[in-house]
Amino acid sequence: MRIPIIGVLSLLATASEKFPDVDCRNVGEGGVIDWDTWREELNKVDGLEAVLNISKPYIQSLLTDREQGRRECPVGTLMADVVLMIDCWIQEVVDGGKDGTLLHLDMNSCYYDTHINVKDGFSETSFKVILGTEWPIMETLNSQVWWHEITNGMSTDSLNNCEDITDPILDWPAYAKVFLRSDWYQPSLNVAYGPEMEARWTEAFDECPLGFLMANIVKGMICAHTESICFNAHCTVIDHVLANVSPHVIGSSKWPVYSMLVHMRKVLRRHRYKLDFIPGELENVIPIHERSLGDEVAVSLSFAGVMAALWQLNPDTHIRYLERAKVVGIEQFFVFTLDEEAYEICRKHPIGLCVRGTPSILNKFTLPLVLLHAGIDVLWMDFDVFMFQNPVQAVLEQNEGFDVMTASSFAADCVCSGVVYLRATTAVREWWLAILSWVYRTPYEHDQKTISAFLGAGERVAWPRDLPVSRDGSDGKIAIPKWGYLEAGAQFVSSRHVEVGGWTGDPDDIVLLHFLHGDSDDTVKEKVAANDDREGVHYNNLLEAFYGVSAPPVLFEDGRAKPHEESERLRELMFMSRWAERPKSPRRICNGTIPMRY
Structure with missing residues (x-):
């Protein structure tokens, strides 16, 4: 017997405060345009010309009631405004021969009105939102159309390229050239966190807004990959520039702003x-x-x-x-x-x-x-684990009144979200819903870091005042449930694919082995190379070894069969992650602290 399914993903699929429908998948038939179809069509094509051609009929319909369109789909309307603006630019500058340098000041131009709408759209829509959307806004803006016949354009705009500055804070033209290199990342980071920028960062923005923006883009990238508490600060700079600097000024400068924002979307989302x-x-x-x-x-x-x-x-x-x-x-x-x-x-x-x-x-x-x-009650387990014993029984035996339990790292007190136990209480449901809403609205955020932050376990994804949870649930916030770690020394153990992974003791005591096979930042095969200089760190495809065709069939026929007893190869792989003993408690808390400065 099955529940009748009617109106699948339509009748109740309205957006909510916790889960805004950014991509406008569920506006429905009553919308000004078919937002969902337009967005899908945009993502099937490449090149500016194709984007313009596909968009024309949708935008014509949207213009019949643009304000209603903004209410239905703000980000989709911003996409439409970007297309209209570029189309105006092509008509007036590329085809019409106008000087585009000051076109944004010509109130009689088509470009003037549309570029105002675009800047207004960016003032209402943070790049943090755009980071996760399927609307190709940044990809459309990242066009060489801006370089066409600008009298004071890419090669000679000394003001926006920050050239000919008397006593500059740093050599801005040299910094711009860094981004032309194939190995741009580390050199750009050195400047972004360099002493000149640190000592005079407020002056740096006034002196060279686009150069300062590039430094914040680089910092935002490293924040999102390490300790995302600082991401909002750098995203604020991105938002300010997009909302206040005319798009053709950004697009025609020597600063590859749009291409870097496209890159951010690719690597952070x-x-x-x-x-x-x-x-x-x-x-x-x-x-x-x-x-x-x-x-x-x-x-x-x-x-x-x-x-x-x-x-x-x-x-x-x-x-x-x-x-x-x-x-x-x-x-x-x-x-x-x-x-x-x-x-x-x-x-x-x-x-x-x-x-x-x-x-x-x-x-x-x-x-x-x-x-x-x-x-x-739920016990979540990733697919990259091997169960030596029934983990449910072990969790219940270890539970000392906890509503939440998580796996952790062998050599540090780090939350590992590959194995999580959740008791079905009202408090846990509210807390888990808050985590889901947070991750949904921050498309750059790592799920494991968020769980850690929402447990107060060390990782920081925002300042405490900005989190919807607190230890005691004061000030109207959600209380953090009573929680604890699953035993990570000898029972709920992990491979040594990262420095803090491993196990110790008797292999017969292992409940499950977490391979750390996923594509997280630290465990992908390409990054854990054979010549890794971190002591004991190695990479092997444990998922294939334990579950592939070469794995002993008895492991899947008899729950009492142990990998280390049935296969010398599996025993060898297991013992590559074994430590003589576990570091004493208190172990270091897991986080990725980086310099918290502009």
Whole structure:
């Protein structure tokens, strides 16, 4: 028996404060234009000409009621304004032969009105939002069309290129040339954090706004990759320039601002503004327990899959993962499958309670949240783990009244979100919803760092005053649940793919081994090279070794079978991560502190 699915992702798919519909996927048929189709078409083409041609009919319809369009889809309207502005520029400068240098001051020009709309759009939409959107705003602005016949353009604009300055704070032209190098990153970072910029950063902005902006772009990138508490400060500079400097001035300068912002979107965006569940399902607007199987309710496909599995618990590498889960004694196992093939394979396995979804780090939060709303305690495990024993039993044995438990690092007290236990209490549901909303609205943010910050465990994603949680829940904030670490020395252990990974003691005590196989910043194979100079750090494809064709079949037939007893190769790989002993507590707290200055 399945819940009837009507109006999938439409009737209840309205945006909410916690999950704004930035990409306008769910405006519906009553919209000024079909925002969803236009955005999808834009992402199928390359080149400015194709973008302009595809956009024309949509923008013509939008102009019949632009204000309604702004209310429906602010970021999509900004995209339309960018297209209109560039089209005006082509008409008046490229084709019309006008001098573009001062066109933004000509109130009779087509470019004047449209460029004002673009700057207004940037004043209302932070680059932090644009970072995660599928609207190709920055990619469209990053065009050589700005270089066309500008009398005072790219090669000679000494003011915006910061040339001929008497007694400059630093050599701005030399800094601009750094970004032409293939190895631009470290040299640009050296200048951005150099003594000149540190001592006189307020003067630097007045002296060379675009050069100062480039330094903040570089700093924003390193913040997002390390300790993101400082990202907002640098994003504020980006927002200020985009909202106040005319686009043709930025685009025609020697500073590659738009190309760097495109680069930021490519390297920092961890997820898109897309959920497999409707916001109302995640916020429990219609409580699950008030629904019956006969109700005709509008639900998402993923939610329908969860509910069907809850009420009907009948019976490749990832299949072996499920086989191992079954033989160690796990009887009910939800699997969030990310494509149709995986879903069909999962459905054929007797242990798999299969939910159809799409690839996104947000899945780590959405599926557990729906289960928590249903009153079900959750043990989340990534796919890159091998279960030596039934982890559920071990978690319950270690739990000393905790509502939340997480894996941690062997040599440091760092939260590891690859294994997380959540008790289905009201407090945990509110706290987990707050985390999901935060990650959704900060597309550059690492899920593990956010969980750590929301537990007060060391990582910093924002100043405490800006977080929606606090230890005691004072000032209207959400209280951090009572939480603790799973034993990471000998039971819930990890590989030594990073400095703080590993295990010690008797391999028979291991409950599960976390491979750290994911594409996180520190564990990808390319970065953990064979000649890594950090003592003990190494990389092996443990996912393939433990679950691939060479793995002993008995491991997936008998839950008592141990990898180190059945395979000399697996034993060797395990012991490459073994330490003689675990560092004594208190161990260092995990964070990535960097200089907190402009």
